[in-house]
Amino acid sequence: MPTLDQVPIGCKGIISSIKGEDATAQRLMEMGVIEGEPFELVASAPMGDPLEIKVQGYRLSIRKSEAALVFVQVS
Amino acid sequence: MHEITAPLKSFRIALLGNPNTGKTTLFNVLTGLNHRVGNYPGVTVEIKKGSFVHQSNAIEILDIPGTYSLAPRSPDELLSVELVLGLNPLEKVPDALLVIADASNLERNLYLATQAFETGLPVILALSMVDLATASGVKIDFKALSEKLGIPVIAIHASKRKGLDELKNAIVSLQTEKRMPPVPVFSQDVISNRAKILGLLGDKGSLFLAGRLLFETDGFLAQQLERKLSLSLTPAILESREALKSLGINLVSIEAKSRYAWIREMVQPCVSKPESKVTGFTDRVDRILTHKVFGMFFFFLIMFSMFTGLFVLAKPLMEWIGEAKNLVGQGLESVLPDGMLRSLLVDGLLEGVGGVVVFLPQIVILFGFLSVLEDCGYMARAAFLMDRVMAKCGLSGKSFIPLLSSVACAVPGVLATRVIEDKRDRLATILVAPLMSCSARLPVYVLFIGAFLTEGYGWWFPGLVLFLMYGIGFVTAPLAAMLFKSTILKGKGAPFLMELPVYKTPSFSVVFARIYEASFSFLKRAGTLIAATMVLIWAVLYFPYVSSTGENYPERIAATENKEQQDALLLEWKKNSYLGRAGRSIEPMVKPLGWDWRIGVATLASFPAREVVVGTLSIVFGLGKDAQDEQQLLEILQKARWNDDPDQPLLFNVPSALSLMVFFALCCQCGSTLMVIRQETGTWFWPAFTFIYMTGLAYIAALLTFQVGMLFL
Numbered sequence A: 001m002p003t004l005d006q007v008p009i010g011c012k013g014i015i016s017s018i019k020g021e022d023a024t025a026q027r028l029m030e031m032g033v034i035e036g037e038p039f040e041l042v043a044s045a046p047m048g049d050p051l052e053i054k055v056q057g058y059r060l061s062i063r064k065s066e067a068a069l070v071f072v073q074v075s
Numbered sequence B: 001m002h003e004i005t006a007p008l009k010s011f012r013i014a015l016l017g018n019p020n021t022g023k024t025t026l027f028n029v030l031t032g033l034n035h036r037v038g039n040y041p042g043v044t045v046e047i048k049k050g051s052f053v054h055q056s057n058a059i060e061i062l063d064i065p066g067t068y069s070l071a072p073r074s075p076d077e078l079l080s081v082e083l084v085l086g087l088n089p090l091e092k093v094p095d096a097l098l099v100i101a102d103a104s105n106l107e108r109n110l111y112l113a114t115q116a117f118e119t120g121l122p123v124i125l126a127l128s129m130v131d132l133a134t135a136s137g138v139k140i141d142f143k144a145l146s147e148k149l150g151i152p153v154i155a156i157h158a159s160k161r162k163g164l165d166e167l168k169n170a171i172v173s174l175q176t177e178k179r180m181p182p183v184p185v186f187s188q189d190v191i192s193n194r195a196k197i198l199g200l201l202g203d204k205g206s207l208f209l210a211g212r213l214l215f216e217t218d219g220f221l222a223q224q225l226e227r228k229l230s231l232s233l234t235p236a237i238l239e240s241r242e243a244l245k246s247l248g249i250n251l252v253s254i255e256a257k258s259r260y261a262w263i264r265e266m267v268q269p270c271v272s273k274p275e276s277k278v279t280g281f282t283d284r285v286d287r288i289l290t291h292k293v294f295g296m297f298f299f300f301l302i303m304f305s306m307f308t309g310l311f312v313l314a315k316p317l318m319e320w321i322g323e324a325k326n327l328v329g330q331g332l333e334s335v336l337p338d339g340m341l342r343s344l345l346v347d348g349l350l351e352g353v354g355g356v357v358v359f360l361p362q363i364v365i366l367f368g369f370l371s372v373l374e375d376c377g378y379m380a381r382a383a384f385l386m387d388r389v390m391a392k393c394g395l396s397g398k399s400f401i402p403l404l405s406s407v408a409c410a411v412p413g414v415l416a417t418r419v420i421e422d423k424r425d426r427l428a429t430i431l432v433a434p435l436m437s438c439s440a441r442l443p444v445y446v447l448f449i450g451a452f453l454t455e456g457y458g459w460w461f462p463g464l465v466l467f468l469m470y471g472i473g474f475v476t477a478p479l480a481a482m483l484f485k486s487t488i489l490k491g492k493g494a495p496f497l498m499e500l501p502v503y504k505t506p507s508f509s510v511v512f513a514r515i516y517e518a519s520f521s522f523l524k525r526a527g528t529l530i531a532a533t534m535v536l537i538w539a540v541l542y543f544p545y546v547s548s549t550g551e552n553y554p555e556r557i558a559a560t561e562n563k564e565q566q567d568a569l570l571l572e573w574k575k576n577s578y579l580g581r582a583g584r585s586i587e588p589m590v591k592p593l594g595w596d597w598r599i600g601v602a603t604l605a606s607f608p609a610r611e612v613v614v615g616t617l618s619i620v621f622g623l624g625k626d627a628q629d630e631q632q633l634l635e636i637l638q639k640a641r642w643n644d645d646p647d648q649p650l651l652f653n654v655p656s657a658l659s660l661m662v663f664f665a666l667c668c669q670c671g672s673t674l675m676v677i678r679q680e681t682g683t684w685f686w687p688a689f690t691f692i693y694m695t696g697l698a699y700i701a702a703l704l705t706f707q708v709g710m711l712f713l
């Protein structure tokens, strides 16, 4: 299963799980990045990092290092 | 019978909300100017307290910093939780919570509300940005939502004063009728284990706190509470966690999942969203502004305009302030008799006050630009574009603009770090901001490049040297940040997750309030310290004014008409002053940099502000207080010999001129910056640290410059 940093720009799908048990994973989930949520990878910054995604109806900037913790299912 | 009027007991509410939901706007509209900043030791967040009266009920509001969740992972975040729960000894527990949520993004905003619902306090839900939600086709049935949640739900538009009376009425009626919020649903196993922990917490407990202890895997909160309430919690928490794990419950995700599921259940019947999403305004604008090529182009264009604006607009204002200062000085000189009082007022106090006020144009203009960029939503994009670069030195995109602003002046630059949420990132940015070459270094560069690095070189050479001087800051600041972030400020910070808000028209009142707040806090807190430093430096340059042989310098200067004699006496006096003596005694230390005592004194005297060095050089090279024109000073510097002895070699050559410039590029001879660092960090430690590390760095770099330079000569 790919992680959020591996899918192409413009890709839509469903978040399937978040790796890790630490505060980072918890922060991600508080911001609405939780399993079962639809997402869209909107853009990436000029040097490829960070990424801009849409979740829960808002835009979130997320670094690739954190995006690598988010497993997604591409639709 | 006479009734004794009881002291007005006010109803206390705490204001909670995600960042950018209109919390500050609501707070300001409710309280007017009737608020102050609370002081809590050990934290850097500003927490405002305000009050208002509605139908003869006194209401007090505590403004909690904007946050997405009440899960404390740092002392600053812990303070917010303590204030909400009444665990802070300095504040009583609030009587109710007012949660403000952005209606255009209701689900995520309600996450915080579900936490507020578990505190055991009555909650009022205020929905802002209803206009934006409506515009994008979202319809919310407020009445249905209020019934479903069992609490007041009120649509507001604070800046248009809509819904405020309804909100105030709801607050007032809470005093008589407490409508308790619903409790978000968790699975039965979570509930029973949470109840066990709740039992241990005693009268300080709440469902929220017990739940936090259960879900928080890093143990920060448990440690803090055990210490503050002297309880033993950890064994019971670990036991409950084990029990839940063995039931196959994922403790990391259960909280967020349960809350969002519950929110959906509450919200779905009351909110209708448009079927197909049309591409919004923000999407279209973002396609350009975060584009790999056009996005960067616009970014640099905006930064360039900001800087040009800053220099072009601030310069005349600063000159007017300088002229006004001179006029007042001349006025004072004409009415006051010659003597110490006059010198104290004109050379000490007036310089001090002038030295504070002169920063205002830059602060006002920079904060004008920054607030507009922030309020229209561009600031987050700028941080998004610059994050990769800044991540290389351990910072985030949010540090870019404060550092860039420091090229104009570190004082507003340090103030601009307020946008950085991560405490370590913010501190690292503050510590390195003064390394950026600010405009106060320019007079020093111009003087010395003009005197020693222009004649006999190509036309392009002075510009190149100036460019390299600025380059020193651009290179050292990121390196220093990297060093601090991997040593003293090491630690795993919060992940850099940043909301990119929708674009909108900036609000004049928000922009004005930010400018006002930045200028006012600077004047009030740093301003007094800056003025005091200036007066102190005046004193050590004034005293003693009688030489060991009994010569009274000020009297002798007043008695003679001859300008040359006056200048010579002034030099003699300053040489004999406490600062002059200190300068002479450090000569062995500055000699390896290629400097004699005069440059040592000028450097010491420039502690309040670098640009003072030009004036002091003029005194110690015998030109009197104000060299008539810079050309004259320049010639004197070119001809100056070691210790003014005609048999000695020339004082300045290329290596020693460069060493002086390098020293001024890296040192922290800027009392104002240090006082602002003190204001923003709340301790004397960080300004002292900044001064020491920068002076050390400047000394070593100047030493290397001179010594290596001499090898080539």
Ligand SMILES: Nc1nc2c(ncn2[C@@H]2O[C@H](COP(=O)(O)OP(=O)(O)O)[C@@H](O)[C@H]2O)c(=O)[nH]1
Binding pocket: B017, B018, B019, B020, B021, B022, B023, B024, B025, B026, B066, B128, B129, B130, B131, B132, B156, B157, B158, B159, B375, B505, B506, B507, B510
């Ligand atoms: N359209 C709209 N804008 C609002 C509303 N409430 C606040 N704003 C704007 O939202 C921006 C952020 O407000 P601010 O009070 O600084 O938010 P805070 O970060 O929560 O303190 C400002 O430009 C406000 O004028 C509202 O109900 N509707």
Ligand SMILES: [Mg+2]
Binding pocket: B020, B023, B024, B025, B066
């Ligand atoms: Mg605010």
